[in-house]
């Protein structure tokens with residue numbers, strides 16, 4: 102077995118996984134170029150809502166598996182970020198407002214009637230992984246957030262020009278995530294660099310990150326089929342609604 106990578110080299114290899122980030126998926130590329138239709142934006146917002154509401158459950162699973170009080174004290178902030186608390190709106194509420202700015206109702210989002218099975222399976226795989234893995238492995242799987250500020254910034258830079266029909270106040274979710282993701286990633290990276298020490302463990306960490314990249318990519322594959330190729334599940338027997 103080769104010797105362990107230095108901390109710097111290990112971090113560089115984790116960051117290099119950014120080449121597989123869903124920012125390069127054709128659905129996102131079209132979205133950021135202003136080429137998406139209203140239906141494609143709405144489809145994305147409605148489907149991503151399932152990811153948004155699952156994230157705090159995923160983080161609760163990590164907390165439940167983590168015996169380290171110091172880690173839990175920090176990690177719990179992620180749940181608060183999404184769920185909010187009295188007097189403090191969270192990410193789920195901000196995503197509902199994004200939906201409304203895009204012409205979707207709250208009831209429509211909460212009903213999950215637009216949720217595609219492929220997106221549900223991918224998101225559930227993330228939750229199940231966090232429930233079953235060690236808390237360090239699950240922390241490592243959140244490291245796609247290394248690449249998230251760029252994608253949020255890109256939306257803030259391009260959407261107001263391309264999609265003038267979306268109320269700009271609806272983009273607050275993306276603004277909030279710029280700082281939240283940077284803070285999250287510091288903790289996730291620290292845990293990963295500290296815990297995965299041997300070469301074998303480091304390769305395992307890289308494969309976990311790859312698995313998470315596959316989840317994000319697969320969500321968009323399902324949306325590409327449904328909203329771009331107009332081939333939602335069972336289009337062969339049912340007319341799309």
Ligand SMILES: O=C(O)c1cc(C(=O)O)c2c(n1)C(=O)C(=O)c1cc(C(=O)O)[nH]c1-2
Pocket residue numbers: 156192242243244245246247248249252253278317
């Ligand atoms: O819009 C995006 O492209 C994007 C990607 C990701 C990601 O990379 O997992 C997250 C988010 N957004 C996000 O808003 C968020 O709260 C979040 C939490 C996590 C996680 O794995 O714990 N990823 C992400």
